[in-house]
Amino acid sequence: MTVALELDQMILDIAAIMIEELKLEDVTPETFDPEIDLVDEVGIDSMDLATVALVLRDKYAVRIDEDDYPKLTTLRLISEYIHRKLVARAA
Numbered sequence: 001m002t003v004a005l006e007l008d009q010m011i012l013d014i015a016a017i018m019i020e021e022l023k024l025e026d027v028t029p030e031t032f033d034p035e036i037d038l039v040d041e042v043g044i045d046s047m048d049l050a051t052v053a054l055v056l057r058d059k060y061a062v063r064i065d066e067d068d069y070p071k072l073t074t075l076r077l078i079s080e081y082i083h084r085k086l087v088a089r090a091a
Helices: 003-021 038-042 046-060 066-071 075-090
Strands: none
Touching: 003 046, 003 075, 046 066, 046 075, 066 075
């Protein structure tokens, strides 16, 4: 599996987690725009992000530093962040 395919699948997986944890309506993992700003356009606040970070930590066994939260503003950025940590750990 190529890195791009792995990342695409991770985006779908994380979208599903976000939809479930944040009770987002009228969106599916396939229709969740990975570029949409989660704070400004979706309305996710710091508590929501902390909740998602905990679930992602458990699923992927990676730590998401609180200092990095402000940089993780889109589904794609979150997915790339976790993917980088997983690749670094595997290296």
